Amino acid sequence: MSNSGWINLNESQTGCEDGPDGVGPVVKFTVNGATATIMGSCKGQKSICSKSNPALLRKGSGYTTVTLPAGSSGLKPTFVEVYTAGMSVKDIKEFVSGLEPVQ
DSSP, rough: OOTTEEEEEEEEEEEEESOOEEEEEEEEEEEEEEEEEEEEEGGGGOOOOSSSHHHHHSSSSEEEEEOOOSTTSSSSSSEEEEEEEEEOOOOOHHHHOOOOOOO
């Protein structure tokens, strides 16, 4: 990752009702059996778009979501939101895939 990247992680028991404006889907990937979705900045800084791409993600901001499975039977799944800026798809996948459930 470049030295200009930024990342913020939020977690909760329930999913977000409404994510940020100005992002569209870039790619989906699997982590711990769950589907994660990476969203990236919309072209022309539009508030809504049907898709984005890796270059817009890297140049602008990103929003990734996934509901990770519980680490043990006494726990519940966790909804994770990862906000990024200046990061590539590879950087984001590496970060999200490295998250470990509490045991």
